[in-house]
Amino acid sequence: MSDNRIHKLVLDQSTSGTKLLLVGIEENEAKILRRMDRKHTQIFPQDGWVEHDPSEIVKNTKQLIAEMLEATNLSAQDIRSLSITNQRETIVAWNKKTGQPVSNALVWQCNRSNDICKQLIEAGKETEIQRKTGLKIDSYFSGPKIRWLFENSDEMRSLAASGELAIGTMDSWLIWNLTDGEVFATEPSNASRTLLYNIYENSWDAALCDIFLVPPDSLAEIRDSNDSFGHYEGIPIQGVMADSQAALYGQNCFGFGDIKVTMGTGCSVMMQIEERSDLISDNILKTIAFTDNGATDYALEGIIRSCGDTLTWLSSELALFGTIEEGIESAFSVNDNEGVYLVPAQLGLAAPFWDSDIRAAFLGMNRRTGKPHLIRAGFESILFQIRAVIDEIKQVTCLDIPRVKVDGGVTKNNRLMQMLADILGITIEVSCIEELSALGVLMLTSGFDMQKEGKIFNPKSNNLEPHYQQWLEYINKVRDK
Template identity: 40%
Template sequence: MSSFYILGIDQSTQGTKAVLFDKDGKIIARADAAHKQIVNDQNWVSHNLEEIYKNVIKASRQVVEKAGIDKEQIVCIGIDNQRETTAAWNRKTGEPVADAIVWQCSRAKDICRRIGEDGVSGEKIYRRTGLKLSPYYPAGKMAWFLENISGAKELAENGELALGTMDSWLVYKLTGGKEFKTDYSNASRTQLLNIKDLVWDNEMCELFGIPMNALPQICDSDSTFGYTDLEGYLNKEIPICGILGDSHGALYGHNCRQAGGIKTTYGTGSSVMMNTGETPFFSEHGLSTSLAWRIKGKASYVLEGNINYTGAVISWLKDNLHMISSPGETEELARKADPNDHTYIVPAFSGLGAPWWRDDIYASISGMSRTTGREEIVKAGCECIAYQINDVIDAMRKDSKIDISQMCVDGGPTRNKYLMQFQSDISQTEVKIPDAEELSVIGAGYLAGESAGYYDPDDIYKAITYNFFETKMQEQERSEKVHGWNEAVEMLLKK
């Protein structure tokens, strides 16, 4: 086909975007649809599953109309999704049994503590799944559904309960309930996948009380997951033939396909991910081991550190503190701030993720002086993003013994040049920024195009160009700043 288009769907924490890729891999149009963040007085975070699915259909239709293309030329779909967010629904009727539990939500922490009380299970879980026992992961969230949602156990006993990550929900809905599948990148983040044998682990399922018949079929990331006509919008069904968790999509989109490739996604939270090749590598410094993907039957692994609050700190400055009216203001305010101010924000609003893994502490602001004002608080909000990411990079250096000299980055906050320069300075690495922000969906779209035979993997990346930030800060200044951050974190950890 001389002219064709690939539809990419990015179902992320804040909303859903649909993009169209042309035959050269360039994005020609984008449509967005936000969904509600449901937060209760216990700080539980939820999403409405039906709202998200309707937004997927709406955004997909809008992007086609916006581009003005012939929808008959759309040949396949690639999907990337917010990881760890967990859904539960009636497999016979397709009705959700509750709102999805968002990855940030730690409501399953008591379940995880109960499981870890024997002092043995936590280490067994890590060695089997590559993930530290935490309410962050879907296993605990699935157990919470079964223990707390009326009717969930009965559905499970009747073999009618479906438990899965957001990709499974979308595949199920897009195919009219015909397919219940997930890919290896998402499965590896559930805390239920045997990271070596690459199957659902029976002992892990028993430990969390998860019936294996409630879990989706695991497929290679470049499989054909089913066919959809987008609720009748298309005149014929087309294949869904590329699925990746959003962070894995970004790794693929940056072309970090070889061991040593590293990327950081700046979103609501952040994922710092390093490709470690064909062998799982277990961390001694608080990182997770997951599959990058499995493509054409070949698995690639990653070391990863996940951070709960990075871009969400900017949202907090805007929506809660009302210090900014838009994220774009942060760069100018940070530059205006007193460079000698020692304010540190540790945004542990739902605990600290990697490499600390503490869900029992709260956020703090420390080091303020009488002259600390709006600019200084905003600067500290930007800088805490870079400090948290640097903690993970330091852990990766210790674990892998690799000198990380370059890092690919993506996400909305990368537009902030102050933040990007500060990240380069604090992490002592060159920061590589693409001219496109949609790296997660680029990865899923490229994978779908390759799977369907429309893209050449050795040629398609020519559609992306990069800009670079190099380290400029003197080592003494950097050392003092990192020391101050470490003190602020340690103060919280000792409470």
């Protein structure tokens, strides 16, 4: 491939796999020229435990870059920059001298630190942590996972004592490996998800580190999201951002009250609140959206553990359908759920319920219940969770939300998107660009805008309202048991 365009690479390291985009920029217009993907192994050692092999992810990353250059007949010198966006709260610990990980990466979905969270809440730590981080004490975030490693790994404690321990989210692990250990750095949108970072002072917090047993010298240097992070084989690493925040940027959500929903393995409902750090809720998080040349934008966020993962579970574990297309056809072969509902707590419930002990359940079944009803209940549970989060955000901000921008793989089904518009009573705009997280971080560093108006779905019916209220009732019943 040889032309006059500027060529840039964007690495999107997600929960299910890693993808690499080659983007060509000419006259401030960008076009995705090629995409390559590679999945990595999902490891489930025990019920509720989720791990990734961090070395496999590094191997996949390097192989993708090599294959992209070979397939496009480009050299490293032809690439202007490499930007990174990544799954957020997943944590890796490694030996600074050898570069070897202490264990598998503990994924954001992993619940092994539930008991630690309960102990900290009972000890009265949540108020201080939420005041500094904008987050709740929950196994979703990195801090409890790190403390679990310290409590269960002799190697972690030994490396910490000798000053040879490194701890980081997936971005800092990748940067370390791509730069051969020369750069150990992260940026605020990732750091703010660890429960170790004061989002108002933009720095690691010594008191928070002490709560989670973390030596401050084991943590990465903080740089701006649009900063430089070293080089990989001569390619400058420029721009790093957590995936959900990158999607917020990619959706052009720059004004107070702009809101987007990213529907991937999990789901992130995020509202731009600019510099308004005074908005507080017990059930909705506050986080750093991004930092750009020293300026910090904040966001409100409701996180949902199981979105696309619910469909994967229905398919792979329950064998209710094969492909997603088959699942969609089956779900919409019936007119409604006929009273069948899913409590989507395969990994516990996050916003706005915050109940890590609750278990998944199908409720309302009878002798006539068949596969289509169960599958439809799975799809509807995704929509109902989003409704619950947006209702909470509206209550916190006292804002009328006229439009919600959505992106992610689950948005490909038009009927489901119409149902989302109906259950929210809000206009839905589905992005015409699939790789918004990747393009968001590229937009931050390059200054161009690829976003165009997406497909519009206006509310047509409120027929789902009784079903939503019934689902909420079932959620509360299961939580009360």
